[in-house]
Amino acid sequence: MASFSKKTRIVVIGVGAVGSTTAYTLLLRERMDELVLIDANRAKAIGDALDMNHGLAFLGKAKVWAGDYKDCDRADIIIITAGVAQKPGESRVDLLKRNVAIFESITDQVLQFNKDGILLIASNPVDVMSFFTWKKSGWPWQRVIGSGTLLDTARFRFLIGENLAIDPRSVHAHIIGEHGDSELPVWSHANLAGSAIELSDEDKLNIFHSTRDAAYRIIETKGATYYAIALALDRICTAILKNEASVLNVSTLLNNYHGISDVYLGLPCIVDRSGVREVLKMNINETEQQLLHQSSDKIKNLIRSISM
Numbered sequence: 652m653a654s655f656s657k658k659t660r661i662v663v664i665g666v667g668a669v670g671s672t673t674a675y676t677l678l679l680r681e682r683m684d685e686l687v688l689i690d691a692n693r694a695k696a697i698g699d700a701l702d703m704n705h706g707l708a709f710l711g712k713a714k715v716w717a718g719d720y721k722d723c724d725r726a727d728i729i730i731i732t733a734g735v736a737q738k739p740g741e742s743r744v745d746l747l748k749r750n751v752a753i754f755e756s757i758t759d760q761v762l763q764f765n766k767d768g769i770l771l772i773a774s775n776p777v778d779v780m781s782f783f784t785w786k787k788s789g790w791p792w793q794r795v796i797g798s799g800t801l802l803d804t805a806r807f808r809f810l811i812g813e814n815l816a817i818d819p820r821s822v823h824a825h826i827i828g829e830h831g832d833s834e835l836p837v838w839s840h841a842n843l844a845g846s847a848i849e850l851s852d853e854d855k856l857n858i859f860h861s862t863r864d865a866a867y868r869i870i871e872t873k874g875a876t877y878y879a880i881a882l883a884l885d886r887i888c889t890a891i892l893k894n895e896a897s898v899l900n901v902s903t904l905l906n907n908y909h910g911i912s913d914v915y916l917g918l919p920c921i922v923d924r925s926g927v928r929e930v931l932k933m934n935i936n937e938t939e940q941q942l943l944h945q946s947s948d949k950i951k952n953l954i955r956s957i958s959m
């Protein structure tokens with residue numbers, strides 16, 4: 652854990668669309684003293700570091716460089732957004748196996764130099780990658796965190812807010828489960844300062860479908876999503892670095908959560924300097940519990956398919 656004299660350091664591994672936007676967001680918001688960029692494509696990391704350094708004349712003081720794994724040694728947070736895309740004819744499971752192999756190699760290298768930081772995973776499928784990284788690292792689950800359904804929850808709140816003409820920050824509503832197709836909206840606890848959200852069933856369904864399918868829509872238009880996920884990752888880093896104890900829907904290890912264990916899923920968690928301090932047990936209704944079990948089964952099957 653950082654002492655007062657220590658400089659705050661964040662390492663971003665994988666500075667593609669998500670990683671570079673996240674690094675830039677963290678820089679603009681002056682979240683750290685030192686920002687290290689690592690990528691298999693070293694030229695990209697060097698170019699991004701140069702580009703960001705040239706902006707420092709307009710920003711607060713920070714040091715940004717294209718580094719290597721030994722720079723993880725004094726990192727408070729290591730964000731992993733590395734990944735490879737599907738090859739023609741490659742199955743989703745084979746792609747997943749390749750990405751898990753990349754993560755194993757990244758985790759091995761990080762662990763050589765860092766023993767007490769926090770690993771923050773964004774690469775997809777984020778719940779599976781977080782689970783494997785936790786297993787591989789041998790670190791306490793509290794310090795291996797996935798971005799989970801924080802982005803989906805932000806999209807959900809935005810769409811509810813837009814529908815009701817309310818600031819999304821004032822909407823209390825959660826998406827939980829997988830970050831992906833089997834995620835679920837917790838309508839039973841959606842409210843505005845305790846007063847019920849008045850929407851028709853049809854509006855609710857449309858809002859949920861637009862939330863769940865948002866990434867597909869954005870990828871169809873511009874090939875990747877990166878601004879909102881960068882803000883979500885910045886939000887998690889801030890909760891950690893400022894020891895906020897904020898409630899954020901991150902991906903974490905479940906231990907008898909409505910009967911579900913041994914899987915990572917997105918749930919409201921208290922996030923502070925220790926990582927995930929506590930997973931909050933939402934009093935979800937029976938239908939929501941069934942959907943959460945289905946989501947868990949899906950992630951467990953994926954984990955099994957690549958472990959074979």
Ligand SMILES: NC(=O)c1ccc[n+]([C@@H]2O[C@H](COP(=O)([O-])OP(=O)(O)OC[C@H]3O[C@@H](n4cnc5c(N)ncnc54)[C@H](O)[C@@H]3O)[C@@H](O)[C@H]2O)c1
Pocket residue numbers: 664665666667668669670689690691692695732733734735736753757772773774775776777798799802830875876877880
């Ligand atoms: N969790 C979320 O909510 C969320 C949102 C958007 C995207 N994502 C995921 O984030 C990941 C990155 O997306 P992107 O659009 O930035 O992809 P991208 O292809 O633009 O970037 C991936 C980067 O990883 C690098 N890389 C590959 N192998 C590496 C290795 N072994 N070591 C270091 N770097 C390596 C590549 O060189 C590339 O720069 C994807 O898995 C994507 O699905 C997650």
